[in-house]
Amino acid sequence: MTDKKFYITTPIYYPSDYLHIGHCYCTIAADTMARYKRITGYDVYFLTGTDEHGEKIERKAEAAKTTPKAYVDNIVQATKELWKRLHIDYTHYIRTTDDYHERRVQKIFQKLYDKNFIYKGLYKGLYCVSDEAFFTDSQVIKKEDGKCYCPDCEKELEYKEEECYYLKLSDYGQWLIDYYKEHPEFLGPKERMNEMLNNFLLPGLEDLAVTRKGLKWGIPCPINKEHSIYVWIDALSNYITALGYPEEEDDLFKKYWACDVHFVGKEIVRFHSIIWPIMLKMLDIPLPKKVFGHGWILFDDGKKMSKSRGNVVEPNSLIDKYGVDSLRYFLMREITFGIDGYYSQELLLKRINSDLANDYGNLWHRITTMLGKYFNSILPEEVESVYGERERELKKAVLTLDANVESALDDFKFNEALSYIWEVIRMTNKYVEESAPWNLAKDETKKDYLANVMYISFQSYYIITAYLQIFFVETPKKVFNRLGLGDNVPLEDAKKWGSLNAGIKIERGEALFKRYDIEEEIGI
Ligand code: ME8
Numbered sequence: 213m214t215d216k217k218f219y220i221t222t223p224i225y226y227p228s229d230y231l232h233i234g235h236c237y238c239t240i241a242a243d244t245m246a247r248y249k250r251i252t253g254y255d256v257y258f259l260t261g262t263d264e265h266g267e268k269i270e271r272k273a274e275a276a277k278t279t280p281k282a283y284v285d286n287i288v289q290a291t292k293e294l295w296k297r298l299h300i301d302y303t304h305y306i307r308t309t310d311d312y313h314e315r316r317v318q319k320i321f322q323k324l325y326d327k328n329f330i331y332k333g334l335y336k337g338l339y340c341v342s343d344e345a346f347f348t349d350s351q352v353i354k355k356e357d358g359k360c361y362c363p364d365c366e367k368e369l370e371y372k373e374e375e376c377y378y379l380k381l382s383d384y385g386q387w388l389i390d391y392y393k394e395h396p397e398f399l400g401p402k403e404r405m406n407e408m409l410n411n412f413l414l415p416g417l418e419d420l421a422v423t424r425k426g427l428k429w430g431i432p433c434p435i436n437k438e439h440s441i442y443v444w445i446d447a448l449s450n451y452i453t454a455l456g457y458p459e460e461e462d463d464l465f466k467k468y469w470a471c472d473v474h475f476v477g478k479e480i481v482r483f484h485s486i487i488w489p490i491m492l493k494m495l496d497i498p499l500p501k502k503v504f505g506h507g508w509i510l511f512d513d514g515k516k517m518s519k520s521r522g523n524v525v526e527p528n529s530l531i532d533k534y535g536v537d538s539l540r541y542f543l544m545r546e547i548t549f550g551i552d553g554y555y556s557q558e559l560l561l562k563r564i565n566s567d568l569a570n571d572y573g574n575l576w577h578r579i580t581t582m583l584g585k586y587f588n589s590i591l592p593e594e595v596e597s598v599y600g601e602r603e604r605e606l607k608k609a610v611l612t613l614d615a616n617v618e619s620a621l622d623d624f625k626f627n628e629a630l631s632y633i634w635e636v637i638r639m640t641n642k643y644v645e646e647s648a649p650w651n652l653a654k655d656e657t658k659k660d661y662l663a664n665v666m667y668i669s670f671q672s673y674y675i676i677t678a679y680l681q682i683f684f685v686e687t688p689k690k691v692f693n694r695l696g697l698g699d700n701v702p703l704e705d706a707k708k709w710g711s712l713n714a715g716i717k718i719e720r721g722e723a724l725f726k727r728y729d730i731e732e733e734i735g736i
Contacts, residue, residue: 216253216254216255217254217255217256217257217467217468217472218246218249218254218255218256218257218472219256219257219259219468219469219470219471219472220242220245220246220249220256220257220258220259220471220472220473220474220475221242221258221259221260221451221471221473221474221475222238222239222242222259222260222475222476223238223263223475223476223477223480224260224261224262224263224306224308224447224450225261225262225263225291226262226263226264226266226268226269226519227262227263227264227269227283227284227287227288227291228268228269228272228287228519229272229287229519230287230290230291230526231287231290231291231294231527232517232518232519232524232525232526232527233509233517233524233525233526233527233530233539233543233555234477234508234509234516234517234518234524236294236298236527236539236543237506237509237543237547238475238476238477238506239260239295239298239300240298240300240539240540240543240544241475241506241543241544241549241624241626242258242260242475243258243298243299243300243301243302244540244544244626244682244683245473245475245621245624246258246301246302247301247681247682247683248621248682251681251682251702251703252618252703252704253704256303257303257304257455257464257467257468258301258302258303258304259302259303259304259306259450259451259454260295260300260302260305260306261304261305261306261307261308261450261454262284262287262288262291262305262306262307262308263308263443263446263447263450264280264284264288264307264308264309265308265309265429265430265431265440265443265446266344266427266429266430266443267341267344267424267427267429267443268341268342268344269283269284269429270427270428270429271341273429280429281309284307284309288307292305294527294528297528297531297536298527298531298536298539298540298685299536299685299686304454306450306453306454308431308446308447308450312453312459313449313450313453313454314431315459316449316452316453316456316457316458316459317431317441317445317446317449317453318431318432318433318434318441319434319458319459320445320449320452320453320457320458320491320495321422321433321434321435321441321445322434322435323458323495324379324491324494324495325377325434325435327494329379329380329494330377330378330379330380330422330435331377331378331380332375332376332377332378333375333376333377333378333419333421334373334374334375334376335372335373335374335375335376335421336372336373337349337371337372338352338360338369338370338371338372339369339370339371339372340362340364340365340367340369340370341367341370342362342365342367342520343362343364343365343367343479344442344443344444345362345364345444346420346421347360347362347363347369348418350415351363352369353366364479365518365520365521367520374424374425374426375425375439376421376422376423376424376425376439377421377422377423377433377435377436377439378419378420378421378422379419379420379422379445379487379490379491380419381417381418381419381420381486381487381490382416382417382418382419384417384490384493384494385413385416385417387490387493388413388417388486388489388490389409389413389414391489391499392405392408392409392413395499397501397502398485398489398499398500398501398502398503399481399485399502399503399504399505400502400503400504400505400550400624401504401505401550401551404478404481404485404503404505405485407481408481408482408485408486411482412482412486413486417486420442420487421442422441422442422445423436423439423440423441423442424439424440424442425438425439426438427440428440430442430443430446431446444483444487445487445491448483448484448487448488448491449491451471451474451488451500452465452469452497455467455468455469457469457497458495469497469498470497470498470499470500470501471500471501472500472501472502473500473501473502473503473504473624474488474500474502474503474504475504475506476503476504476505476506477505477506477507477508478505478506478507478508479508480505481503481505484503484505485503485505488500488503504549504550504624505550506549506550507547507548507549507550507551507552507553508552508553509543509547509552509553509554509555510552510553510554510555511523511554511555511556512554512556517555525555527539530560534560534564535686535725536685536686537568537683537684537685537686537687537725538560538563538564538568538725539560540683540684540685541563541564541567541568541630541683541684542559542560542563542564544626544627544630544683545563545567545626545627545630545631546559546560546563546627547627548625548627549624549625549626549627550624557733557734558730558734561728561730561733561734562730564725564726564727564728565727565728565730567634568724568725569723569725569726569727569728570727571634571637571638571641572634572637572676572724572725573723573724573725574641575637575640575641575644575669575673576673576691576720576724577720577723577724578641578644579644579666579669579670579673580694580718580719580720580721581720582644582649582650582665582666583666583670583718584720585653586649586653586662586666587663587666589717589718589719589720590715590716590717590718591666591667591670591712591713591714591715591716591717591718592662592663592666592667592714593663593667593714593715594663594664594667594668594671594714595660595661595663595664597660598660598661598664599664602643602646602647603643603664603668605639606639606640606643606668606672607668607672607709609635609636609639610636610640610671610672610675610676610709611709612632613632613633613636613675613676613679613707614707616629616632617629617632617633617679617682620632621682626683629682630683633676633679633680636672636676637676640669640672640673640676643665643668643669643672644665644669647661647665649662649665649666652665667712667714670695670712670718671709671710671711671712673691674691674695674706674711674712675706675707675709675711677691677692678701678703678706678707679703679707681700681701681703687724687725688700688701690721690724691724693719694718694719694720694721695712695716695718696716696717696718696719
């Protein structure tokens with residue numbers, strides 16, 4: 213057993229509609245991180261799930277003429293199927309309608325009440341049903357029609373006036389400012405911390421309404437049955453109820469808490485970096501080590517892809533058409549994790565054609581074809597005594613992947629890690645090109661040089677693919693099987709030069725990635 217532990221979470225998504233590639237983006241990033249940690253020897257707990265209560269879902273179900281539970285059951289089933297297709301290897305899928313979660317959230321609420329952090333009051337103000345969030349007058353967008361709109365999703369806000377219970381967030385504003393100062397690593401990327409300080413903490417925190425009166429589709433408030441617990445208190449608690457808190461603090465909770473990183477979209481950073489740490493502080497629980505707020509996937513017109521806007525890209529059809537590795541690769545390569553990025557079918561196809569079909573796929577095709585022609589598909593021994601500058605340079609570049617990929621991933625720089633790998637793929641292609649094996653093959657005295665080109669290219673390809681196991685879920689298996697090595701290889705062994713045995717028979721197989729006619733595909 214390893215004592216290296218890693219606990220990572222995604223947001224728990226609202227099953228108000230089928231999920232789109234924005235949700236896939238965060239989930240794939242978390243899954244990639246989990247794969248990276250597992251392959252480097254960590255014991256990983258990876259949590260995802262669905263946030264099923266609240267007024268938004270209640271209204272959706274009403275409109276669909278069904279019950280909230282039947283409504284969410286259907287979306288949850290589709291979500292789990294989608295995660296299966298994308299090979300999302302989560303440890304646990306939490307549903308906030310799970311009995312254990314509901315019971316534990318009530319206990320958490322009771323604890324906060326018993327510790328005098330909750331008091332009864334009256335809520336008068338603006339509420340966004342779509343984001344399930346309260347807003348103060350200064351935060352809202354006021355338009356010419358005289359109405360107030362949500363600063364996050366731009367939907368019209370509703371005025372609410374109701375009895376409710378409040379959580380004393382305001383008592384902890386200064387404490388949190390100090391905590392940020394002492395723990396600059398708590399919130400990433402850096403800009404997010406300034407946003408939180410300037411927009412919320414420095415102007416002064418207000419107490420938070422933590423119950424809703426008369427809302428049926430929520431967890432009943434344990435101290436007043438006419439109220440239900442505010443959906444964000446219910447939702448944030450998932451990160452600890454999934455581990456047993458507060459009922460079973462000795463087992464999973466003790467083992468995996470404090471969480472290593474919560475991946476969340478930038479629009480919900482404030483819940484995770486203000487409400488959540490204060491709740492934990494009130495409960496005397498250590499804070500998560502990091503909250504990381506990633507950017508949004510936008511369309512070419514700059515609009516955010518979102519369920520409430522209805523302008524989404526459906527992931528299943530992309531998987532059907534282009535395969536799971538292409539989609540995973542595109543999302544991790546094209547968009548810098550932490551800032552906004554664009555999606556279009558054209559961008560996706562360009563990446564598939566240039567990076568996957570040309571660079572990575574074609575390299576395999578070239579070297580396996582040559583190995584077939586010159587060595588009957590049997591990998592020859594390398595001959596170090598005839599190494600030249602080209603060989604030394606490529607070998608050195610391949611061996612730097614170790615430090616470069618790991619340090620990029622430790623900072624959640626997925627696209628940087630991939631660009632290091634692609635640099636080596638391109639160098640390997642160049643190495644084959646410049647070594648001109650077709651000329652070496654004509655000269656009997658150059659047999660050792662030819663053997664080196666083959667061995668070095670395959671060794672490089674093997675190490676590259678061993679790293680790509682972090683990002684791809686199908687292609688490495690194909691490559692390893694063609695090398696006669698089974699489905700998975702331990703990165704620790706594979707990354708060493710010499711890890712590929714001479715004498716193995718290598719099968720070329722079908723093209724690893726298909727090339728697309730972009731104009732034909734997008735219909736222009
Ligand atoms: O906010 N680009 O759920 P949600 C990138 N239930 N990421 C996107 C995206 C886009 N266009 N659209 C969605 C909720 N996401 C709450 C969370 S957690 C305790 C409760 C991703 O269904 C992104 O990670 O609205 C975002 O934060 C999340 O989906 C919001 O999902």
